[in-house]
Amino acid sequence: MRNFCNGAVVLTDGDLIFYYSGFYVDDGYLVICNGKNHLLTDGRYIESAKKQAKAECYLQSETSLFDLLKTLNVKKIGLIYDYTSAKVYENLLKSGFELYDYTSEHNELAMVKSTEQLTLIKKSCEICEQAFLNVLPFIKEGITELELSAELERNFKRLGAGVGFKTIVAFGTGSSVPHYETSDKKLEPNTPILMDFGCVYKGFLSDMTRTLFFGEPTDKFLKVYDLVKTAHLTAVDKITAGTICKQADEIARGVLRDGGYDKFFTHSLGHGIGVKIHEYPSLSPKCQAVLKDGAVFSVEPGVYLEGEFGIRIEDTVTLANGKCLSLMKTDKNLLVIKG
Ligand SMILES: [Mn+2]
Known part of the structure; x- marks a missing residue:
């Protein structure tokens, strides 16, 4: 039987292969053609791929990408440019395929989560939050940032998830660096603690940041915390389905501007x-x-005062029936841990 396809999408990124096939490989190709998935991978993955992937599976050593594209009679290929190497792009181009950027079609599709995907994200958020609550008793003078992050990550695994991304634990002035590098710095009294973390549950992520205070917060810290909290809550309250992203940003930024701190929201x-x-x-x-x-996104306003402190309050949220709902239950009030 002649298999006629013409247009196909070719993916090489592990997360995106997972998104379309339900199976993660960091070395392989997923070819989507006429609504059918074809997964090319190697001996390390093939056994699991055949069981788990929603795709026809092939060993790359037996069927190359070009063999498959030829069999499917593909002429035109969509690629997600941000997640395709220049090498793959060039090889396909040299082989005479017409290439186009599939990114915007993918983005519009992936923004709106299915019920099944949303269930996994909710579970991911639940584990993320539970892990955070479990580590609070470990916050004591002398613990290092790395020890606290390890405890958090240990909890992700105990609760059935993996580490979603590089955990940030920042004590004191480190909190003013939004993407701080967690270190062996020890916790001292009267210090802010910023924790940004997330887990991955069955392929889906969660993202959460809390800023706590160990000891006695200053009036300035309390004032800025309150402002960031108001920015966060106002954004969750006012964002609706139909909000343009830049308007969503402006809702929070406007609150910080009214308080005189918008230029520190970087x-x-x-x-x-x-x-x-x-x-x-x-x-x-x-x-x-x-x-x-159906969109799932973070709401994470922050104020970063170099040499002093940084405050960020982040939840993973979703839009349902037009409204923005947080997927996190812990409240946003400042948690003060007495030293
Ligand atoms: Mn985030």
Whole structure:
């Protein structure tokens, strides 16, 4: 029987292969053609792939990508440019295929989560939050940032998940660096603690940040905390299905501006979350994307005062029936741990 396809999508990124086939490989190709998945991988994966992937599976040593594309009679190939190597792009181009960027089609599809995907993300958020609650008793003078992050990550695994991304635990002035490198710094009295963490449950991520205080917070810290909390709660309250990303960012940024701290909010309000921790859309001052029901994203306003402290409050949220709902239950009030 002649297999006629013409157009296909070729993916090489492990997370995206997982998104479309339900199976993660970091070395292989997923070819989607006429609504059918074809997965090419090697001997390390093939046994599990045949059981788990929603795809026809092939050993790369027996069937090359080019053999398969030829068999399927593919002429035109969609690639997700941000997640395709220049080498793959060049090899396909040299072989005479017409290439196009499949990114926007993928983004619109991946932004809206299915019921099944949402269930996994909710579980991921539940584990993330439980792990956070479990580590609170470990916060004592002398513990290091790395020890606290290890405890958090140990809890992800105990609760059935994996580490979603590089955990950030920042004590004191380290908290003013939004993507701080967790170190062996020891916890001292009267110190803010910023923790940014997330787990991965059956391929789907969660993302959460809490800023706590160990000891006695200053009036300035309390004032800025309150402002960031108001920015967070106002954004969750006002974002709806139909909100343009830049408007969503402005809701929180406006609150910080009214308080005089918007110039210390040095990143975007949030980002889509799914099989990757940073997905489309970006809730940034420039993004024109429209948020839709079923979207899952972070809301994470922050204020970073160099040499003093940083405060960020982040939840993973979703849009359902037009409204923005947090998938995290712990409240956003400042948690003060007495030294
Ligand atoms: Mn985040």
